[in-house]
Amino acid sequence: MSLAFSKIGVVGAGAMGRGIVQLFAQAGSSVVLHDTQPAAMQAALGHLKDTFAKLVEKGKIEADAAAQTLARISTGETLAAFAGCDLVIEAIVERLDIKQTLFKALEDVLSPEAVIVTNTSSLSVTAIAAACRHPQRVGGYHFFNPVPLMRIVEVIGGPRTDPSVLTRLSDLARGAGHTPVVCQDTPGFIVNHAGRAFGPESLKALGEGVTGYADIDRILREHVQVGGQGFKLGPFELLDLTGLDVSHPVMESIYHQYYEEARYKPSVIGAQRLAAGLLGRKVGEGFYRYSGGNVVADPTLQEAAAPAAPTGVRAWVARGEHQAGVRSLLEGLGATIDNGAQPSPDSLIVLTPLGIDATEASRGLDARRVVALDTLMPFGLRACKRRVIMTTPATEAAWRDRAHGLFAADGARVSVLRDSPGFISQRVLAMIVAVGTEIAQQRVAAPADIDTAVRLGLGYPAGPLTLGDRIGPSRILEILEGMHKVTADPRYRPSAWLRRRAQLGLSLLNDD
Ligand SMILES: NC(=O)c1ccc[n+]([C@@H]2O[C@H](COP(=O)([O-])OP(=O)(O)OC[C@H]3O[C@@H](n4cnc5c(N)ncnc54)[C@H](O)[C@@H]3O)[C@@H](O)[C@H]2O)c1
Incomplete structure (x- = not known):
């Protein structure tokens, strides 16, 4: 068990808050949970009890250990319950003003040395910290859902965050069995930034009428093979799983935060389908239709049989x-x-x-x-x-x-x-590498950490830089230059990081 922090507070008893409580309580820390809605706290406790009962039933943990873990979890009706905590993790609603108000209030009950972190997925950690008297103790701890199973966390530092805070947060995460990846506070951090290629480029190809979405899903699952592996889910299957009400605003937010950078331009298809309420699995219909958690077979999305093999060609x-x-x-x-x-x-x-x-x-x-x-x-x-x-x-x-x-x-x-610069696989893979190299160029994180975060956070067969190395940096450069030439769209211009390494024959993981 890590001794980086002795008593941890968690604010927000939703999907993320309860997962964070489980993670650290299982790792041996005392954890206090607070939510403005008492019913949400009770629901979270009930959920944690059920989770531990199931883990015991499956033989994953001993009954004694489960009881001890539950005994380490307490709840507090007010923020005063956090007095004595040396770390508080915020996982409340995704609103800057509400988070800033909470951080200010937390400073009133915590000692000046206590660390406060936000689990925001799209807001600026720096803007949240700006509301605090001691911004040097504020950072980001970006977990993924479900927290206990997604064993990666982005540890985010803003310009005023004390580097020792990031080290202690990394130690704590490692002690709980997670892989911490330290990154700079930038829009989308690593994982949500790197994810701005797979879905958006597929939506772009769909918008150009290259083929249907079911076919794009089949191509990215079956045609792409990197080290013997393809993508586990196609982009439209993934959008249905995440929910367009979550994905589309993230695409828009990153696009605007980067001052309308063409690389991140979202698709009007996403906006239209969101307006139509076609959110995905959670409402029973997105790109596909669902019943009882399963996809409803749709003959119009089936692949037509190939014509008979011709002779004499x-x-x-x-x-x-x-x-x-x-x-x-x-x-x-x-x-x-x-x-x-x-x-x-x-x-x-x-x-x-x-x-x-x-x-x-x-x-x-x-x-x-x-x-x-x-x-x-x-x-x-x-x-x-x-x-x-x-x-x-x-x-x-x-x-x-x-x-x-x-x-x-x-x-x-x-x-x-139909005709498309870069078919489907070339354009989607080249854009994944293009965005990954842009993240490396901005020094958001160390190159190897970018790959680790994307592999674990997005489940890609390889991180973007390794993917580019496997395909070959000069081939990726040729694909992007070709797409740029045909479309004249600045979206496809190669990053300096990629161009230099391709020209010099270096790995995309090469730092300088
Ligand atoms: N759900 C995800 O996949 C995911 C992944 C990574 C990060 N995040 C981020 O984590 C945070 C929480 O997300 P979630 O999905 O758990 O949300 P959620 O809606 O499931 O839960 C939020 C909880 O916070 C409580 N709350 C709201 N305002 C509060 C306040 N001022 N004080 C105390 N409690 C308050 C609500 O009552 C609710 O129980 C958000 O910032 C979100 O962007 C979510």
């Missing part, structure tokens, strides 16, 4: 990093390879663009026969679950269907997109 593959690999795949799928310097008039034209769209890649070629294959992720014969192809607006349906049948001939599922 001649395929020409444009020059690119995977020309040989794509040729051998096509041969394995039953096509004849056209090895000419230019495609013959009856060949399917296969392109493998990075960052640019199929239209841009098909310059000088007969766009009616062009189909682009995403080669960023494994695409080999019987070596992938899903392949992703896209067409130009001029591609004829017959050539599209021939390519679709061909690429599905070994049993892989195939997504067929």
Whole structure:
């Protein structure tokens, strides 16, 4: 057990407050809980008793230990109950004025050395601290829901926070079995900032009509493979789980806090669906419909069966990093390879663009026969679950269907997109890396800590910097430059951190 603090107070008995109480009481600390609503405190105590009873039933903890843990938890009707606490953690409603009033009131009952932290997810820790007489003892402790299971906490320091406060908070978290990651007070800290790519870029692609949301979910779950792992949930499944009433305001808040930075621009689709009350699982309908906690099958979202594998297709593959690999795949799928310097008039034209769209890649070629294959992720014969192809607006349906049948001939599922710079996987992964490198560039936290926070906080197969290293910094740079060129949208401009490391052949985890 950590001795960083001896008696801990928690304000707010909601979802987060009760989780924080459980975490520290289980780690051996005495914890006092206060909420302005006595009923909320009683509900939290009832919930904690049930939780410990279940843990005992499952054999996770001994009955004695559960009883001792519960005995360490007390409640207080007023803030006076915190007298003698050397740490108070605030987890009340997400409103700056209410938090500032509370922090001021806490200073009246605590000794000047006691530490006060906020679990805010989107407000400025510095602005909350500004209301205090002793801002040097104020910091952020950003936990994730459910607190006992999400074993990561961002330990946030503002410009006036005493560094020793961050060390003590980190020690306490580590003693309770959590991984602390120290970061600077900036909009979204690490995890909510790094999360501004997966959902928003997918919404952007949806808004461009590239494909439907169910297909984007399938692509990010099945096509993306990083160290053998994809994303556990697609972006729209995740938005439904989190609730659009939580996610959309976070997207808007980070966008505005960064003074309308194009990288973080939210989607009008999110705003519309929020206005329509399509919040997600909690109301039974979001992007998907739910009944009894399960997704209701919707035939309109089912993937259409691939056309039968065509015979006698001649395929020409444009020059690119995977020309040989794509040729051998096509041969394995039953096509004849056209090895000419230019495609013959009856060949399917296969392109493998990075960052640019199929239209841009098909310059000088007969766009009616062009189909682009995403080669960023494994695409080999019987070596992938899903392949992703896209067409130009001029591609004829017959050539599209021939390519679709061909690429599905070994049993892989195939997504067929309308033209998009960076398909789906390239643009979403490149944006994750772009935002991650922006966070590193701002020195919000140490590079390895950024990756740890994102892996544990968002459950990605790898942190953004490691993800960029695995794909290759220069390929990520090429994708972003391609997207930037095609769209002229400043959203896609590469960060200086990425450009420099790609040019110098360094890891994205390299600090300087
Ligand atoms: N829910 C999450 O996933 C999550 C994750 C990370 C951070 N957070 C942040 O944690 C904080 C709490 O979130 P939550 O989901 O637990 O909220 P919640 O609505 O479940 O609970 C908030 C509790 O605070 C009490 N409260 C409100 N004003 C109070 C005051 N002045 N004094 C004492 N008690 C007061 C309410 O009665 C309520 O019981 C927010 O700042 C939120 O942004 C939430």
